[in-house]
Amino acid sequence: MMQGESPKGMAGAGAGAGELKKGPWTxxxxxxxxxxVRRHGEGNWNAVRRNTGLLRCGKSCRLRWMNHLRPDLKKGSFTPQEELVIARLHAQLGNKWALMASQLPGRTDNEIKNYWNTRVKRHRRAGLPLYPPDMQSFFFSSPPPSPTTPLQLGRQRRTVPPSPLMVERPLLFAFSTSAPASPILTNNGNGVPLLVPPLSQFAFPLSTPASPSTSTAPLLPLLPPPLLAGNHELPSNQLVVPGEALTAAAAATADAFMVDAMVEELRGDGELLVAEACNVDQCSYISPHQHGHAFDGSAGINMKSEPQCATESIDANQILNTIPTPSTVTTDNELGLAMQLEQCPLITEEDWNIGACPWNNMPGMS
DNA sequence: AAAGGCTGCAACCGCACTGTC
DNA sequence: AGACAGTGCGGTTGCAGCCTT
Structure with a gap:
């Protein structure tokens, strides 16, 4: 029985006036x-019903168009490259499906979400780490938080969910040696304490070894953690730095910018094309309080302003070497990763490589 | 061959944000 | 300033098809 034809969902042809049809689209x-849409373009979805008599609510129309009818949609399963991008994006952004979709042309947030949730289930069942080992070691000095579940996190809408890299991002920053203030002890929403340095301590010191004295050009477009975004509604168990808050737009821009660089990196053939090394003043994460331009109030994904920056190609090892090791920060998550990796000794870096052993060749993967 | 379990996916739901009046 | 409509997003649900026993 088709969903839309079920007694519960039946609200179509035979339904009374004003009733909206649910279930699968015909x-x-x-x-x-x-x-x-061809005639009027996207948007004003509620007008579809008024103008066409289609017994679907505006939201349903939008969803159908965005997820299935758009001509630019890419059909079929994800390629290994796309899977890698998704894993990396998830490592950095957490469950920001829309933002991830914006970086994967032809893919929808729903598609990515379904893919990832399926992946989570498989890996959990198989006892496999969720992220490729190179990412585990690169992005996380401690393991990524376990996939978010309602039980763990509760409702997090607009509360800057603790994405893995948001959680760990501070670890990728070097702290200003001249600023001795203590990091702020906060919480990632899972009850795991986090060290979040005050914003004033964030710096972009990851200069290349070749130019160790020039600290204005970051290797990676690493950005202050949106945990500090003042316009965001933070969970009560997370602390904010008063007066030093990034705006939500800035935070979103930061993510989008970072994602762009990441995707760019993946497009590089063999060599890790990492960063568009930027003068800090030119980078778009700067708070609008500091720079009135470049913020139009729209959400981050449309604000991928092209940095006026020189592009550098940098060996991945350089990056790894320049990332400060937070030797003093040991969390439950770190212990968890060690255990997790120990439990999966057969999974090697090679196993995760594209082509060599794609994830879907793993046990339990189809 | 049949039954039950599993998986992938489409669609819905509720909340939050944004713009307009 | 507040109400409202439109829109976007993430979580959840339910079903069809496939797989296993």
């Missing part, structure tokens, strides 16, 4: 919606 409905 080809005829698709046709109507496609034709409407």
């Amino acid at each position: 080809a005829a409905e698709d046709e109507i919606l496609t034709e409407y």
Whole structure:
């Protein structure tokens, strides 16, 4: 029985006036919606119903168009490259499906979300680490938090969910040696304490060994953790730095910028094309309080301003070597990673490499 | 061959944000 | 300033098809 034809969902042809149909879309409905969008363009989805008689709510129309009818959608399963991008994006952003989708042309947030949730289930069942080992070691000096679940996190809407890299991002920053203030002890939402340095201590010191004295050009577009974003509603168990808050837009921009660089990195053939090394003043994460331009109030994904920066190609080892090791920070998560990796001794870096042994060749993977 | 379990995916739901009046 | 509509997002649900026993 089709979902839309179930007694519960039946609100279509036979339904009373004003009733909205639910369930799977029919080809005829698709046709109507496609034709409407072709004529009027996207947006104003509630008008679809008014103008076409389609018994679907605006949200349903939008969803159908965005996820299935858009002509630029890419069909089929994810490529290994895409899977790697998703894993990396998730490592950096957490469950920011829309932002991730914006970096994967032709893919939808729903698609990515479904893929990832499936992956989480598989890996959990198989006792495998969620992220490739190189990412575990690169992004996390401690392991990524376990996949978010409602039980663990509760409702987190607009509260800057603790994405793995958000959680760990401070570790990728060098602290200003001239600023002795203590890091702020906060919480990642899972009850795991985090060390978040005051914003004033964030710096971009990851200069290349070749130019160790020039600290204005970061190797990676690493950004202050959005945990500090003042416009975000933070969970009560997270502390903010008063007066030194980034705006949500700035934080989103930061993520988008970082994602761009990451995708760029993946596009590089063999060599890790890492960063568009920027003068800090030119980078778009700067708070609008400091720079009035470049912030139009729109969300981050549309604000991928092209930094006016020189591009550098840097060997990955350089980056790894320049990332400060937070030797004094040991969390439950770190212990967890050690245990997790120990439990999976057969999974090597090679196993995760594209082509060599894609994830879907792993045990339990189809 | 049949039954039950599992998986992938489409769609819905509720909340939050944004713009307009 | 507040109400409202429109939109976006992430979590969840339910179903069809496949797989296993």
